[in-house]
Amino acid sequence: MNSQNGFLLSFIKYGENDAILHCFTEEEGFQTYFLKGIYTKKSKKKAFLLPLNKLNFSVRLGKGSGMQTISGFELLNLHDLYTDIKANTVVFFISDFLNQILRNENKNLPLFSTIDEFTDQLSNKNYQSHLIFLIKILKIQGVAPLLGEGKFLDPETGNFVYNSTHPIFDEENSSIWKSIMTSQNPYETKIPSSKRKNFLDSILVYYHYHIPDFRTPNSLEIIQQIFE
Template sequence: MNSQTGFLLSFIKYGENDAILHCFTEEEGFQTYFLRGIYTKKNKKKAFLLPLNKLNFSVRGGKTSSLQVISSFEMLNLHDVYTDIKANTVVFFISDFLNQILKNENKNIAVFHVIDECIDQLSTKNYQSHLIFLIKILKIQGVAPLLGEGVFLDPETGTFSPFSMHLLFDEENSLLWKMIMSSSNPYEINIPSAKRKSFLDSILVYYHYHISDFKTPNSLEIIQQIFE
Protein backbone atom coordinates (compact mmCIF):
# COMPACT_ATOMS: atom_id res chain seq x y z
CA MET A 1 0.00 0.00 0.00
CA ASN A 2 1.33 3.44 -0.89
CA SER A 3 0.03 6.99 -1.02
CA GLN A 4 0.06 9.13 -4.16
CA THR A 5 -1.14 12.61 -5.03
CA GLY A 6 -2.41 13.30 -8.50
CA PHE A 7 -4.64 15.26 -10.84
CA LEU A 8 -7.52 13.35 -12.40
CA LEU A 9 -7.23 13.66 -16.18
CA SER A 10 -10.00 11.33 -17.31
CA PHE A 11 -12.14 8.41 -16.15
CA ILE A 12 -14.41 5.82 -17.71
CA LYS A 13 -17.09 3.69 -16.12
CA TYR A 14 -16.20 0.01 -16.00
CA GLY A 15 -19.07 -2.44 -15.52
CA GLU A 16 -21.92 -1.44 -13.23
CA ASN A 17 -20.11 0.21 -10.34
CA ASP A 18 -16.39 0.51 -11.08
CA ALA A 19 -14.20 2.98 -12.94
CA ILE A 20 -10.78 3.28 -14.54
CA LEU A 21 -8.98 6.54 -13.77
CA HIS A 22 -6.15 8.20 -15.66
CA CYS A 23 -4.14 10.55 -13.45
CA PHE A 24 -0.92 12.53 -13.45
CA THR A 25 0.75 11.98 -10.09
CA GLU A 26 3.47 13.84 -8.28
CA GLU A 27 5.30 10.63 -7.41
CA GLU A 28 5.12 8.55 -10.60
CA GLY A 29 3.82 10.67 -13.46
CA PHE A 30 0.99 9.31 -15.62
CA GLN A 31 -0.83 6.43 -13.95
CA THR A 32 -3.93 4.32 -14.58
CA TYR A 33 -5.93 3.10 -11.59
CA PHE A 34 -8.84 0.76 -10.99
CA LEU A 35 -11.50 2.11 -8.62
CA ARG A 36 -14.09 -0.30 -7.24
CA GLY A 37 -17.62 0.59 -6.23
CA ILE A 38 -17.51 4.29 -7.05
CA TYR A 39 -20.86 4.19 -8.86
CA THR A 40 -22.82 2.41 -6.14
CA LYS A 41 -25.80 4.44 -4.90
CA LYS A 42 -24.34 4.94 -1.42
CA ASN A 43 -20.92 6.12 -2.61
CA LYS A 44 -20.90 9.92 -2.32
CA LYS A 45 -17.32 10.18 -3.54
CA LYS A 46 -18.40 9.88 -7.18
CA ALA A 47 -18.78 13.67 -6.90
CA PHE A 48 -14.95 13.81 -6.64
CA LEU A 49 -14.61 12.54 -10.21
CA LEU A 50 -14.05 15.89 -11.86
CA PRO A 51 -11.34 16.70 -14.43
CA LEU A 52 -8.16 18.10 -12.84
CA ASN A 53 -9.47 17.46 -9.35
CA LYS A 54 -6.45 17.03 -7.07
CA LEU A 55 -6.74 13.79 -5.13
CA ASN A 56 -4.74 11.75 -2.66
CA PHE A 57 -4.89 7.99 -3.29
CA SER A 58 -4.02 4.95 -1.27
CA VAL A 59 -3.16 2.32 -3.88
CA ARG A 60 -2.10 -1.30 -4.03
CA GLY A 61 -1.09 -3.63 -6.84
CA GLY A 62 -3.85 -5.58 -8.55
CA LYS A 63 -4.09 -9.33 -7.91
CA THR A 64 -4.62 -10.36 -11.51
CA SER A 65 -2.93 -7.55 -13.42
CA SER A 66 -0.36 -4.80 -13.12
CA LEU A 67 -3.14 -2.22 -12.78
CA GLN A 68 -2.99 -0.50 -9.41
CA VAL A 69 -6.17 -0.52 -7.34
CA ILE A 70 -7.34 2.46 -5.32
CA SER A 71 -8.32 1.37 -1.83
CA SER A 72 -9.30 4.88 -0.68
CA PHE A 73 -9.01 8.46 -1.88
CA GLU A 74 -9.68 11.99 -0.69
CA MET A 75 -10.02 15.36 -2.40
CA LEU A 76 -7.17 17.73 -1.49
CA ASN A 77 -8.22 21.13 -2.81
CA LEU A 78 -11.70 22.54 -3.14
CA HIS A 79 -11.81 25.09 -5.98
CA ASP A 80 -14.84 26.93 -7.31
CA VAL A 81 -13.71 26.37 -10.92
CA TYR A 82 -16.39 23.71 -11.34
CA THR A 83 -19.22 26.15 -10.61
CA ASP A 84 -17.84 28.83 -12.94
CA ILE A 85 -18.94 27.96 -16.49
CA LYS A 86 -15.96 29.57 -18.23
CA ALA A 87 -13.40 28.14 -15.80
CA ASN A 88 -15.05 24.72 -16.02
CA THR A 89 -14.79 24.82 -19.81
CA VAL A 90 -11.07 25.58 -19.56
CA VAL A 91 -10.59 22.75 -17.02
CA PHE A 92 -12.20 20.23 -19.37
CA PHE A 93 -10.02 21.40 -22.25
CA ILE A 94 -6.79 21.19 -20.23
CA SER A 95 -7.61 17.74 -18.86
CA ASP A 96 -8.50 16.53 -22.37
CA PHE A 97 -5.23 17.99 -23.64
CA LEU A 98 -3.05 16.53 -20.87
CA ASN A 99 -4.66 13.11 -21.05
CA GLN A 100 -3.25 12.91 -24.56
CA ILE A 101 0.22 14.43 -24.25
CA LEU A 102 1.20 13.01 -20.83
CA LYS A 103 0.40 9.34 -21.49
CA ASN A 104 4.08 8.41 -21.65
CA GLU A 105 5.30 10.94 -19.08
CA ASN A 106 7.14 9.65 -16.03
CA LYS A 107 7.60 11.63 -12.83
CA ASN A 108 7.92 15.30 -13.70
CA ILE A 109 7.62 17.73 -10.81
CA ALA A 110 7.74 20.75 -13.15
CA VAL A 111 4.65 19.55 -15.04
CA PHE A 112 2.86 18.76 -11.79
CA HIS A 113 3.63 22.25 -10.49
CA VAL A 114 2.39 24.11 -13.58
CA ILE A 115 -0.91 22.19 -13.50
CA ASP A 116 -1.37 23.35 -9.91
CA GLU A 117 -0.42 26.87 -10.91
CA CYS A 118 -2.86 26.97 -13.82
CA ILE A 119 -5.79 25.82 -11.66
CA ASP A 120 -4.94 28.52 -9.12
CA GLN A 121 -5.04 31.07 -11.94
CA LEU A 122 -8.42 29.79 -13.09
CA SER A 123 -9.79 30.13 -9.57
CA THR A 124 -9.02 33.87 -9.83
CA LYS A 125 -11.05 33.99 -13.09
CA ASN A 126 -8.01 34.22 -15.36
CA TYR A 127 -9.78 32.65 -18.33
CA GLN A 128 -6.75 32.95 -20.61
CA SER A 129 -4.57 30.87 -18.27
CA HIS A 130 -4.69 27.78 -20.49
CA LEU A 131 -2.95 29.73 -23.27
CA ILE A 132 -0.03 30.50 -20.99
CA PHE A 133 -0.09 26.99 -19.55
CA LEU A 134 0.27 25.28 -22.94
CA ILE A 135 3.38 27.29 -23.73
CA LYS A 136 4.82 26.53 -20.28
CA ILE A 137 4.39 22.82 -21.07
CA LEU A 138 6.34 23.28 -24.32
CA LYS A 139 9.18 24.89 -22.37
CA ILE A 140 9.27 22.02 -19.87
CA GLN A 141 9.29 19.48 -22.71
CA GLY A 142 12.21 21.31 -24.33
CA VAL A 143 10.47 22.06 -27.62
CA ALA A 144 9.51 25.72 -27.14
CA PRO A 145 10.61 28.22 -29.81
CA LEU A 146 14.05 29.77 -29.64
CA LEU A 147 13.92 33.49 -28.99
CA GLY A 148 15.47 35.57 -31.76
CA GLU A 149 15.42 38.91 -33.53
CA GLY A 150 12.81 38.00 -36.16
CA VAL A 151 9.25 39.26 -35.78
CA PHE A 152 7.44 36.19 -37.16
CA LEU A 153 7.49 32.78 -35.48
CA ASP A 154 8.06 29.90 -37.88
CA PRO A 155 6.12 27.03 -36.24
CA GLU A 156 7.91 24.32 -38.18
CA THR A 157 11.46 25.31 -37.21
CA GLY A 158 10.61 26.88 -33.85
CA THR A 159 12.59 30.01 -34.71
CA PHE A 160 11.72 33.66 -35.36
CA SER A 161 12.06 34.90 -38.91
CA PRO A 162 11.93 38.30 -40.63
CA PHE A 163 9.32 36.82 -42.96
CA SER A 164 5.86 35.42 -42.29
CA MET A 165 5.87 31.63 -42.64
CA HIS A 166 2.30 30.81 -41.53
CA LEU A 167 -0.97 32.77 -41.61
CA LEU A 168 -1.70 32.18 -37.91
CA PHE A 169 1.73 33.43 -36.90
CA ASP A 170 1.26 37.07 -37.75
CA GLU A 171 3.28 39.81 -36.09
CA GLU A 172 0.86 40.20 -33.16
CA ASN A 173 0.60 36.48 -32.35
CA SER A 174 4.34 36.05 -32.72
CA LEU A 175 4.94 38.92 -30.31
CA LEU A 176 2.61 37.27 -27.77
CA TRP A 177 4.68 34.08 -28.02
CA LYS A 178 7.84 36.10 -27.33
CA MET A 179 6.32 37.96 -24.41
CA ILE A 180 5.01 34.81 -22.72
CA MET A 181 8.26 32.90 -23.19
CA SER A 182 10.46 35.70 -21.86
CA SER A 183 8.28 36.87 -18.96
CA SER A 184 9.01 35.90 -15.37
CA ASN A 185 5.26 36.00 -14.70
CA PRO A 186 3.48 35.35 -18.01
CA TYR A 187 0.07 34.97 -16.37
CA GLU A 188 0.06 38.76 -15.95
CA ILE A 189 0.29 39.31 -19.71
CA ASN A 190 -3.02 40.40 -21.20
CA ILE A 191 -3.93 38.58 -24.39
CA PRO A 192 -6.55 40.70 -26.22
CA SER A 193 -9.87 38.89 -26.31
CA ALA A 194 -10.08 39.36 -30.07
CA LYS A 195 -6.78 37.47 -30.49
CA ARG A 196 -7.34 34.56 -28.10
CA LYS A 197 -9.00 32.26 -30.62
CA SER A 198 -6.29 32.67 -33.27
CA PHE A 199 -3.58 32.53 -30.61
CA LEU A 200 -4.89 29.18 -29.33
CA ASP A 201 -5.03 27.95 -32.93
CA SER A 202 -1.37 28.95 -33.35
CA ILE A 203 -0.44 26.99 -30.22
CA LEU A 204 -2.18 23.88 -31.55
CA VAL A 205 -0.38 24.22 -34.89
CA TYR A 206 2.93 24.40 -33.02
CA TYR A 207 2.06 21.26 -31.03
CA HIS A 208 1.27 19.41 -34.27
CA TYR A 209 4.78 20.20 -35.50
CA HIS A 210 6.68 19.37 -32.30
CA ILE A 211 4.72 16.77 -30.28
CA SER A 212 4.63 13.28 -31.80
CA ASP A 213 1.18 11.97 -32.77
CA PHE A 214 -0.52 15.08 -31.40
CA LYS A 215 -4.23 15.34 -32.19
CA THR A 216 -6.46 18.36 -31.72
CA PRO A 217 -8.46 17.82 -28.51
CA ASN A 218 -12.14 16.99 -28.98
CA SER A 219 -13.05 19.81 -26.60
CA LEU A 220 -11.52 22.52 -28.81
CA GLU A 221 -14.86 23.57 -30.29
CA ILE A 222 -16.35 24.01 -26.83
CA ILE A 223 -13.53 26.14 -25.48
CA GLN A 224 -13.51 28.33 -28.57
CA GLN A 225 -17.03 29.37 -27.67
CA ILE A 226 -15.83 31.26 -24.59
CA PHE A 227 -13.90 33.59 -26.90
CA GLU A 228 -16.97 34.51 -28.95
Protein backbone atom coordinates in the same frame (compact mmCIF):
# COMPACT_ATOMS: atom_id res chain seq x y z
CA MET B 1 -0.09 -0.06 -0.21
CA ASN B 2 1.23 3.36 -1.10
CA SER B 3 -0.09 6.90 -1.20
CA GLN B 4 -0.10 9.13 -4.26
CA ASN B 5 -1.12 12.71 -4.94
CA GLY B 6 -2.36 13.21 -8.46
CA PHE B 7 -4.56 15.19 -10.84
CA LEU B 8 -7.49 13.33 -12.34
CA LEU B 9 -7.32 13.67 -16.13
CA SER B 10 -10.12 11.37 -17.26
CA PHE B 11 -12.26 8.47 -16.10
CA ILE B 12 -14.60 5.92 -17.63
CA LYS B 13 -17.31 3.86 -15.99
CA TYR B 14 -16.47 0.16 -15.89
CA GLY B 15 -19.36 -2.22 -15.40
CA GLU B 16 -22.19 -1.12 -13.13
CA ASN B 17 -20.31 0.36 -10.19
CA ASP B 18 -16.60 0.68 -10.97
CA ALA B 19 -14.37 3.10 -12.85
CA ILE B 20 -10.98 3.32 -14.52
CA LEU B 21 -9.09 6.55 -13.78
CA HIS B 22 -6.27 8.19 -15.74
CA CYS B 23 -4.19 10.45 -13.52
CA PHE B 24 -0.96 12.40 -13.52
CA THR B 25 0.71 11.74 -10.18
CA GLU B 26 3.43 13.59 -8.31
CA GLU B 27 5.74 10.62 -7.79
CA GLU B 28 5.00 8.23 -10.67
CA GLY B 29 3.81 10.39 -13.56
CA PHE B 30 0.90 9.13 -15.68
CA GLN B 31 -0.96 6.24 -14.04
CA THR B 32 -4.11 4.22 -14.70
CA TYR B 33 -6.04 3.06 -11.64
CA PHE B 34 -9.02 0.78 -11.02
CA LEU B 35 -11.59 2.22 -8.62
CA LYS B 36 -14.14 -0.23 -7.25
CA GLY B 37 -17.66 0.65 -6.12
CA ILE B 38 -17.59 4.38 -6.88
CA TYR B 39 -21.01 4.29 -8.56
CA THR B 40 -22.87 2.39 -5.84
CA LYS B 41 -25.74 4.18 -4.11
CA LYS B 42 -23.75 4.28 -0.88
CA SER B 43 -20.76 6.00 -2.45
CA LYS B 44 -20.37 9.61 -1.33
CA LYS B 45 -17.28 10.37 -3.39
CA LYS B 46 -18.43 10.09 -6.99
CA ALA B 47 -18.78 13.90 -6.95
CA PHE B 48 -14.97 14.04 -6.59
CA LEU B 49 -14.57 12.57 -10.07
CA LEU B 50 -14.12 15.83 -11.92
CA PRO B 51 -11.28 16.62 -14.35
CA LEU B 52 -8.21 18.26 -12.79
CA ASN B 53 -9.36 17.62 -9.25
CA LYS B 54 -6.26 17.03 -7.15
CA LEU B 55 -6.68 13.84 -5.14
CA ASN B 56 -4.74 11.72 -2.68
CA PHE B 57 -5.00 8.03 -3.53
CA SER B 58 -4.31 5.01 -1.36
CA VAL B 59 -3.20 2.43 -3.91
CA ARG B 60 -2.81 -1.35 -3.79
CA LEU B 61 -0.22 -2.61 -6.23
CA GLY B 62 -1.52 -4.93 -8.94
CA LYS B 63 -0.23 -8.48 -9.19
CA GLY B 64 2.46 -8.82 -11.80
CA SER B 65 1.80 -6.14 -14.42
CA GLY B 66 -1.84 -5.79 -13.40
CA MET B 67 -3.58 -2.46 -12.89
CA GLN B 68 -3.19 -0.77 -9.52
CA THR B 69 -6.38 -0.54 -7.44
CA ILE B 70 -7.47 2.46 -5.40
CA SER B 71 -8.57 1.49 -1.91
CA GLY B 72 -9.48 5.04 -0.89
CA PHE B 73 -9.06 8.65 -1.97
CA GLU B 74 -9.56 12.18 -0.67
CA LEU B 75 -9.97 15.56 -2.34
CA LEU B 76 -6.94 17.83 -1.85
CA ASN B 77 -7.85 21.00 -3.72
CA LEU B 78 -10.98 22.98 -2.95
CA HIS B 79 -11.18 25.01 -6.16
CA ASP B 80 -14.76 25.63 -7.16
CA LEU B 81 -14.13 25.63 -10.90
CA TYR B 82 -17.29 23.83 -11.93
CA THR B 83 -19.91 26.47 -11.17
CA ASP B 84 -18.19 28.99 -13.46
CA ILE B 85 -19.05 28.09 -17.06
CA LYS B 86 -15.87 29.61 -18.51
CA ALA B 87 -13.58 27.94 -15.97
CA ASN B 88 -15.48 24.67 -16.35
CA THR B 89 -15.00 24.74 -20.12
CA VAL B 90 -11.27 25.43 -19.73
CA VAL B 91 -10.90 22.56 -17.24
CA PHE B 92 -12.42 20.02 -19.60
CA PHE B 93 -10.33 21.29 -22.51
CA ILE B 94 -7.05 21.16 -20.57
CA SER B 95 -7.76 17.78 -18.97
CA ASP B 96 -8.51 16.39 -22.45
CA PHE B 97 -5.26 17.95 -23.67
CA LEU B 98 -3.16 16.56 -20.81
CA ASN B 99 -4.74 13.13 -20.95
CA GLN B 100 -3.42 12.89 -24.48
CA ILE B 101 0.08 14.36 -24.25
CA LEU B 102 1.09 12.93 -20.84
CA ARG B 103 0.35 9.27 -21.60
CA ASN B 104 4.04 8.36 -21.64
CA GLU B 105 5.19 10.89 -19.06
CA ASN B 106 7.11 9.60 -16.03
CA LYS B 107 7.68 11.52 -12.80
CA ASN B 108 8.00 15.21 -13.65
CA LEU B 109 7.79 17.51 -10.63
CA PRO B 110 8.09 20.78 -12.60
CA LEU B 111 5.15 19.72 -14.74
CA PHE B 112 3.12 18.62 -11.72
CA SER B 113 3.67 21.97 -9.96
CA THR B 114 2.82 23.80 -13.19
CA ILE B 115 -0.59 22.10 -13.26
CA ASP B 116 -1.06 23.19 -9.64
CA GLU B 117 -0.17 26.76 -10.57
CA PHE B 118 -2.56 26.73 -13.53
CA THR B 119 -5.57 25.57 -11.47
CA ASP B 120 -4.84 28.36 -8.97
CA GLN B 121 -4.80 30.90 -11.79
CA LEU B 122 -8.04 29.61 -13.25
CA SER B 123 -9.77 29.58 -9.86
CA ASN B 124 -8.86 33.27 -9.61
CA LYS B 125 -10.74 33.85 -12.90
CA ASN B 126 -7.71 34.24 -15.11
CA TYR B 127 -9.57 33.14 -18.23
CA GLN B 128 -6.50 33.31 -20.46
CA SER B 129 -4.46 31.08 -18.15
CA HIS B 130 -4.86 27.99 -20.33
CA LEU B 131 -3.05 29.78 -23.17
CA ILE B 132 -0.08 30.59 -20.94
CA PHE B 133 -0.13 27.12 -19.41
CA LEU B 134 0.15 25.36 -22.78
CA ILE B 135 3.26 27.37 -23.63
CA LYS B 136 4.77 26.66 -20.21
CA ILE B 137 4.34 22.95 -20.94
CA LEU B 138 6.30 23.33 -24.17
CA LYS B 139 9.15 24.90 -22.19
CA ILE B 140 9.16 22.04 -19.67
CA GLN B 141 9.12 19.47 -22.48
CA GLY B 142 12.07 21.20 -24.17
CA VAL B 143 10.28 22.01 -27.44
CA ALA B 144 9.43 25.69 -26.91
CA PRO B 145 10.51 28.17 -29.60
CA LEU B 146 14.04 29.52 -29.52
CA LEU B 147 14.14 33.25 -28.95
CA GLY B 148 15.62 35.36 -31.70
CA GLU B 149 15.46 38.83 -33.22
CA GLY B 150 12.93 37.95 -35.92
CA LYS B 151 9.35 39.20 -35.62
CA PHE B 152 7.65 36.06 -36.93
CA LEU B 153 7.55 32.64 -35.29
CA ASP B 154 8.14 29.78 -37.70
CA PRO B 155 6.12 26.94 -36.11
CA GLU B 156 7.90 24.18 -37.97
CA THR B 157 11.47 25.11 -37.00
CA GLY B 158 10.58 26.74 -33.67
CA ASN B 159 12.59 29.87 -34.49
CA PHE B 160 11.72 33.55 -34.72
CA VAL B 161 12.49 34.65 -38.26
CA TYR B 162 12.36 37.85 -40.29
CA ASN B 163 9.69 36.77 -42.78
CA SER B 164 6.34 35.11 -42.15
CA THR B 165 6.26 31.37 -42.91
CA HIS B 166 2.71 30.56 -41.73
CA PRO B 167 -0.45 32.70 -42.08
CA ILE B 168 -1.58 32.29 -38.47
CA PHE B 169 1.82 33.36 -37.10
CA ASP B 170 1.54 37.02 -38.05
CA GLU B 171 3.55 39.69 -36.29
CA GLU B 172 0.95 40.22 -33.56
CA ASN B 173 0.53 36.53 -32.70
CA SER B 174 4.28 35.99 -32.78
CA SER B 175 4.76 38.97 -30.47
CA ILE B 176 2.39 37.43 -27.90
CA TRP B 177 4.39 34.20 -27.99
CA LYS B 178 7.60 36.10 -27.38
CA SER B 179 6.08 38.17 -24.56
CA ILE B 180 4.92 35.06 -22.70
CA MET B 181 8.25 33.32 -23.12
CA THR B 182 10.33 36.26 -21.90
CA SER B 183 8.07 37.39 -19.04
CA GLN B 184 9.10 36.86 -15.41
CA ASN B 185 5.38 36.45 -14.65
CA PRO B 186 3.85 34.90 -17.78
CA TYR B 187 0.34 34.72 -16.32
CA GLU B 188 0.30 38.52 -16.17
CA THR B 189 0.77 38.79 -19.94
CA LYS B 190 -2.31 40.44 -21.41
CA ILE B 191 -3.79 38.74 -24.46
CA PRO B 192 -6.62 40.81 -25.98
CA SER B 193 -9.87 38.84 -25.84
CA SER B 194 -10.36 39.40 -29.57
CA LYS B 195 -7.04 37.64 -30.25
CA ARG B 196 -7.41 34.60 -27.98
CA LYS B 197 -9.13 32.34 -30.50
CA ASN B 198 -6.43 32.97 -33.09
CA PHE B 199 -3.72 32.59 -30.49
CA LEU B 200 -5.07 29.23 -29.32
CA ASP B 201 -5.17 28.09 -32.94
CA SER B 202 -1.49 29.03 -33.24
CA ILE B 203 -0.66 26.96 -30.15
CA LEU B 204 -2.39 23.92 -31.63
CA VAL B 205 -0.48 24.34 -34.89
CA TYR B 206 2.78 24.44 -32.93
CA TYR B 207 1.85 21.30 -30.95
CA HIS B 208 1.08 19.45 -34.19
CA TYR B 209 4.63 20.16 -35.36
CA HIS B 210 6.43 19.34 -32.12
CA ILE B 211 4.42 16.76 -30.11
CA PRO B 212 4.38 13.29 -31.75
CA ASP B 213 0.90 12.01 -32.72
CA PHE B 214 -0.79 15.12 -31.33
CA ARG B 215 -4.48 15.44 -32.12
CA THR B 216 -6.71 18.46 -31.61
CA PRO B 217 -8.84 17.93 -28.44
CA ASN B 218 -12.51 17.18 -29.09
CA SER B 219 -13.52 20.04 -26.79
CA LEU B 220 -11.84 22.71 -28.94
CA GLU B 221 -15.07 23.81 -30.60
CA ILE B 222 -16.77 24.35 -27.24
CA ILE B 223 -13.97 26.43 -25.78
CA GLN B 224 -13.82 28.54 -28.94
CA GLN B 225 -17.56 29.25 -28.70
CA ILE B 226 -17.36 30.21 -25.03
CA PHE B 227 -14.60 32.72 -25.64
CA GLU B 228 -15.92 34.31 -28.81
